Amino acid sequence: MPNPEPTTRSGAHDDSRTASRFDRLRGALxxxxxxxxxxxxxxxxxxxxxxxxxxxxxxxxxxxxxxxxxxxxxxxxxxxxxxxxxxxxxxxxxxxxxxxxxxxxxxxxxxxxxxxxxxxxxxxxxxxxxxxxxxxxxxxxxxxxxxxxxxxxxxxxxxxxxxxxxxxxxxxxxxxxxxxxxxxxxxxxxxxxxxxxxxxxxxxxxxxxxxxxxxxxxxxxxxxxxxxxxxxxxxxxxxxxxxxxxxxxxxxxxxxxxxxxxxxxxxxxxxxxxxxxxxxxxxxxxxxxxxxxxxxxxxxGPSRSPSHRGAAAGVGAPRVGRWLTGFLALWFVVQLAVPLRHWLYPGNVNWTEEGHCFSWRMKLRDKDTVSTRFLATDPATGREWVVDQGSTLSTRQREKVGQWPDLAHQFALITAQRMLEEGLGEVEIRVEALVSLNGREPQLLIDPEVDLVAQPRSLAPAEWIMPLDRPLPGE
Known part of the structure; x- marks a missing residue:
């Protein structure tokens, strides 16, 4: 039978080198x-x-x-x-x-x-x-x-x-x-x-x-x-x-x-x-x-500089604790990973906004809201009317609601709850949002046939966001 001793020594050597690198990192920190x-x-x-x-x-x-x-x-x-x-x-x-x-x-x-x-x-x-x-x-x-x-x-x-x-x-x-x-x-x-x-x-x-x-x-x-x-x-x-x-x-x-x-x-x-x-x-x-x-x-002076004293410390210099080292590693893994989460969603993130926040996507797109209408429907009678945004939202809020599907969804849920509290009963709310991205021909951002009140808020991709299908001008 082959002698396992060399493999054991090699494994121990690798573990020792890994531990040594980790210790050097803790010392450098x-x-x-x-x-x-x-x-x-x-x-x-x-x-x-x-x-x-x-x-x-x-x-x-x-x-x-x-x-x-x-x-x-x-x-x-x-x-x-x-x-x-x-x-x-x-x-x-x-x-x-x-x-x-x-x-x-x-x-x-x-x-x-x-x-x-x-x-x-x-x-x-x-x-x-x-x-x-x-x-x-x-x-x-x-x-x-x-x-x-x-x-x-x-x-x-x-x-x-x-x-x-x-x-x-x-x-x-x-x-x-x-x-x-x-x-x-x-x-x-x-x-x-x-x-x-x-x-x-x-x-x-x-x-x-x-x-x-x-x-x-x-x-x-x-x-x-x-x-x-x-x-x-x-x-x-x-x-x-x-x-x-x-x-x-x-x-x-x-x-x-x-x-x-x-x-x-x-x-x-x-x-x-x-x-x-x-x-x-x-x-x-x-x-x-x-x-x-x-x-x-x-x-x-040179003799009092931190670099001089750090080099003089040599063997036995202090090291950062394992818990702090682990926190630093975890922090940067999260910071590097979170901005990439938009790849988990279908479509163009500049259009859908899914994964846009917390991703350092700065000054990358220009959205122009041509029109936004929230249509409320009483399912019992079939009566339909336009929701008044102006009396509820600020100018900036109206602009964002017309451009971010998640915010349009939230406004639909908020509006439905307010109507329920006012005694109007349960309503369905649909959105007609015509938006242009980076100078493209305007198109619908949200499926106008979908009742947003019936859609749950979650981190899952929103299937009711319309795909971007307009080319850039000149393409």
């Missing part, structure tokens, strides 16, 4: 890195979020979106999240703004960051028609900032408690945020690999709409501008993270980032997103970049 860039990002993040809260107060959006509206559209499973009664929504936003300032200055940071996540999550979940990628990113960053020790430097906590102050943080706290930003850019690039975007739709229409801008306006109307912006956006999203991480290309990447995000802010109305992403870009620079610019932090 625990390596001390300069706290400076993380602390500066904390200040920037808190300030940007405070600015977003101020915009809601200044523009009257709190009353418009949350107080004056009786109907709010919910994410599946979060129907229990309801707006505060009366003017208490103002109090909620004020508290969120104060918590954002607490994070920025690092005052009772752990408490403020945890409460900020809870307060912002409530705000985010109130109405699905308010979904924006930058709000989703802000929600994720609120959660991650509550986990990392960003208050160890340049904070009131470190000033009040000298024992908390540190020149370093473990590397995992920086790479957790870096990895999240990399996920956003990666999926933004992958989402642009679709026929419409690569053919210049809807970028061409957006650029032509800005031809009134001084100096640059006439250039935006040139045919060459469309592929430059479309392919340039794809290449930027695909390469900016490695270019920022590599020292030799870092300056070029910083200049490209500033140009890209400032241009987006100037040409398109996308809120705080460009500013937020520019702030997040600083996390991909060398951790000690604020010291080199003498920004909040004094320079450190």
């Amino acid at each position: 625990a390596t001390p890195v300069d706290v400076a860039s993380l602390a500066v990002f904390r200040v920037l993040f808190g300030a940007v979020l405070f600015w977003e809260v101020w915009r809601f107060f200044d523009n009257g959006w709190i009353r418009t979106y949350y107080i004056a509206r009786e109907v709010h559209f919910k994410y599946l499973g979060f129907g229990w999240v309801q707006a505060w009664p009366g003017d208490w929504m103002y109090v909620h936003f004020a508290v969120v703004g104060l918590l954002a300032l607490g994070v920025a200055v690092g005052y009772r940071y752990r408490l403020c960051s945890a409460l900020l996540f809870v307060g912002f999550a409530y705000w985010f979940l109130l109405d699905k028609t308010r979904y924006l990628n930058h709000l989703y990113l802000t929600l994720i960053l609120c959660f991650l900032m509550a986990l990392v020790p960003a208050h160890r430097g340049a904070s009131l906590d470190a000033l009040r408690r000298p024992g908390l102050r540190s020149e370093t943080v473990p590397a995992w706290s920086l790479w957790l945020l870096r990895g999240q930003i990399a996920v956003v850019y990666l999926h933004a690039a992958l989402a642009k690999l679709n026929g419409d975007w690569l053919r210049g739709a809807p970028m061409g229409a957006w650029l032509r709409a800005r031809d009134e801008l001084p100096l640059i306006g006439p250039l935006l109307g040139q045919s060459i501008a469309v592929p430059v912006f479309a392919w340039g956006g794809f290449l930027f999203d695909l390469t900016v993270v490695p270019l920022l991480l590599w020292r030799r290309t870092r300056l070029l990447a910083v200049l490209l980032s500033v140009f890209f995000h400032v241009t987006n802010k100037w040409l398109f109305d996308i809120g705080i997103f460009p500013v937020l992403m520019l702030g997040a870009t600083t996390l991909l620079l060398s951790p000690d970049w604020p010291r080199r610019l003498c920004l909040l932090f004094p320079p450190l």
Whole structure:
């Protein structure tokens, strides 16, 4: 009989090498890195979020979106999240703004960051028609900032408690945020690999709409501008993270980032997103970049630098616990997988919207609602009438309901329930939604023969969404 001993030794050797790699990873995640860039990002993040809260107060959006509206559209499973009664929504936003300032200055940071996540999550979940990628990113960053020790430097906590102050943080706290930003850019690039975007739709229409801008306006109307912006956006999203991480290309990447995000802010109305992403870009620079610019932090001598002390640690250096390592691995598996879930649904995601949210599909399509009619039918009498949307929904809600099948379904369910409570009995509701995608000839979005009240809300593909069958203009 053959001797099994060599196989056993080989298996043990493989297990040993795997364990060694795992231990090296845990050691690398625990390596001390300069706290400076993380602390500066904390200040920037808190300030940007405070600015977003101020915009809601200044523009009257709190009353418009949350107080004056009786109907709010919910994410599946979060129907229990309801707006505060009366003017208490103002109090909620004020508290969120104060918590954002607490994070920025690092005052009772752990408490403020945890409460900020809870307060912002409530705000985010109130109405699905308010979904924006930058709000989703802000929600994720609120959660991650509550986990990392960003208050160890340049904070009131470190000033009040000298024992908390540190020149370093473990590397995992920086790479957790870096990895999240990399996920956003990666999926933004992958989402642009679709026929419409690569053919210049809807970028061409957006650029032509800005031809009134001084100096640059006439250039935006040139045919060459469309592929430059479309392919340039794809290449930027695909390469900016490695270019920022590599020292030799870092300056070029910083200049490209500033140009890209400032241009987006100037040409398109996308809120705080460009500013937020520019702030997040600083996390991909060398951790000690604020010291080199003498920004909040004094320079450190070579003997006191985190890299020097990390290298000197050598054997016996601290390692990240297994539970934390497992959490980090699971977090990034989920973050990489969730944006791909639209492949589980049939049809074009830009048309069906199934799998669109939480997928970093940013500024990829332009939908134009030609008309939307909700028709209610009394099955007992056969009487049919048009549902009045204007008295119930805001302008933005009506726009989204006409473009997102899930929201049209929700509105049908809400309307049927309201009619039942008003004594009108059970009704059937059908929708005639005529929509154009990226300049295509308008077509029906939802099967007008289907009673949406009879359709359950679920994560399963909605068979009542009409397939996209109109070609792009010129095809």
